[in-house]
Amino acid sequence: MVKINKDGQAIGRKGKETRSRLLAAALELISTMAADKLTASGIARAASLASQTFYLYFDDVDEVLLHLSAHAAQDTGELLAELDQPWKPDATRFHAERFVSAFYRYWDKHRAILNIRNFRADGGQAAFAEIRNASALPIVGRIAERIRAAQGENALSDRDAFARAVIVYSAIERMAARYASIHFVSDELDSDDLKRAETDILTLLLSPPVRG
DNA sequence: AGTTCCCTCTTGCACGCGCG
């Protein structure tokens, strides 16, 4: 937690509240307007504060967005829990579906800031990329472990299992990043089709190969 | 060119708290 404001003053009760108001106002704004239109004075106005006050707590809008990104990154507990609990061998699809659903719920909850985070990370802003990677790594790592365990350690190297986990994670994330109302690629496919396909692919990766 | 908005800086005021 930040304890010093930009003037070097210790942040007390009032300052803490003001900082929270600015963060809440920013979160509200990014869900209703394009991120590149977001300004410090706009955030301050939305929080019913003078624009100068914004600069008492943040250097710029990016610092606010980074904080919101980091905050969203801390909310992956439910996702990790789905991957950490023991999966019954005959219920892989059931667990895969639960994971995919949890992933969508996570994105539904944090879509605005996660999209901004990914856009900036893709645009080469290292701080956003670091937060994205730090958030994804525990999930990808767990998927990779399960892939390798299912496929057999002799059949698949750590490296290849991890690469497959990255691919399937990226695909699920890209689909979850869409707004549910927006069709992807084809008007014929709806969200349920895509979600089912994600579950199917994940189930295939996490099931022992069929010999024959 | 004029206007509007954004950002930054300086300055000062209001309030609360501790201390003698």
Next chain:
DNA sequence: CGCGCGTGCAAGAGGGAACT
């Protein structure tokens, strides 16, 4: 109570970018 001090915030001004 009176005072000093720390904390929080805004008024006002000015430079600069973007828009009309």
